[in-house]
Amino acid sequence: MEMKNSPAQHIAALIERIGRLLSTEAHAEGLLPVQWEALRYLDKANRFSRTAAALTAYLGLTKGTVSQSLNTLEAKGLVKKLVNRKDRRSKHLSLTAKGQKLLLRDPLNVTVAVLDELEGVPQRTLTTALESLLTSRLGAQGRQPFGQCRDCCYFANRHPKGNPHYCQLLGEKLAESEAAAICFEQTTKRA
Amino acid sequence: MEMKNSPAQHIAALIERIGRLLSTEAHAEGLLPVQWEALRYLDKANRFSRTAAALTAYLGLTKGTVSQSLNTLEAKGLVKKLVNRKDRRSKHLSLTAKGQKLLLRDPLNVTVAVLDELEGVPQRTLTTALESLLTSRLGAQGRQPFGQCRDCCYFANRHPKGNPHYCQLLGEKLAESEAAAICFEQTTKRA
DNA sequence: TCCTATTAGTATTGAGTCGATACCATTAGG
DNA sequence: CCTAATGGTATCGACTCAATACTAATAGGA
Missing domain, CATH: 2.20.70 (Ubiquitin Ligase Nedd4; Chain: W;)
Structure with a gap:
């Protein structure tokens, strides 16, 4: 006997559908979903975390894929790579001015605007619930939280x-x- | 002047990350994320809505893509197609017993289990907020809600x-x- | 000081998604 | 009847992503 349409199932389905919607929406400005995520990450990450390896862990992809996406972003002049002097294997990543500017047209902004109209209480409930869900699922896969x-x-x-x-x-x-x-x-x- | 890390931005980022996590997790049992979504849809949709066209609208993809995925599912013996007698253009889709059974091993179930441990109040807040977000974004794209x-x-x-x-x-x-x-x-x- | 293991990143290949386009069959509407 | 419009299929190309193999730099022992 399955429990069809439990509240939890419904929420999971909603998250998956919204995720799919965000991802199809993120084909914009000549960039692809993963590339937008990379731009957003580089905008929010501290200086220790702006490397290809950290981005790889953040996205949960393999490093080859991430390397490719970063090459594309570099070729478009949105991201700069700089060899780290203390460890010359690694490269420090940063957004160029053009990359910063492009983030103002981030397709995720429409969704942010909708969420911004929620009251404070639902916002806090959403944040708490989604954070604990994410942390729990990441933990189960041995991944870092990136808090x-x-x-x-x-x-x-x-x-x-x-x-x-x-x-x-x-x-x-x-x-x-x-x-x-x-x-x-x-x-x-x-x- | 950008508003870095507003609560709404944080929530949007959480949803996108969880969405990505669910999608990488959905490479399981020899199926791909979109194929799992199709199985779940066919399990939950009423008899009028179990067609390739409806699934196409639900997923927001093009019909070619969906047709391909359905062929794969049919070849695996998870989905059956039956020509509709009243309109012989369209085919009625349904899960086979094998398809039903496979849904018990849906990779989304782990996430459902985590969400199931939330209290009733956060569950209801999440549901309401995510539903209104989804409806609003779907509406902006002229898509149906599939309620x-x-x-x-x-x-x-x-x-x-x-x-x-x-x-x-x-x-x-x-x-x-x-x-x-x-x-x-x-x-x-x-x- | 070597010598090995680890880590950061790159390059290449192959399976598969997805959009676009073109196409066929059936139905609906003048 | 004739012309859309609709449901579905087939094919092509751009692109993602995992896997693998690779180079270069560093770390840690013996």
């Missing part, structure tokens, strides 16, 4: 003024603006 | 006992069990 720096167990709020924050894992000072960036190494604080 | 029969403006609850329901659009009687099925023609009742 915000400020929610990390290595995040030290040491100097309220001056040099406000510090990463205890990488041993680096963090600017105020970096606290909200997403990080490859992020390990969520225990409650 | 449940019972929420349709053509749904008549005429005979509480006996032959309980009736579709005023198609002029057909509806069994009790069909009221919760999703329908191609569904047009949501105004509030």
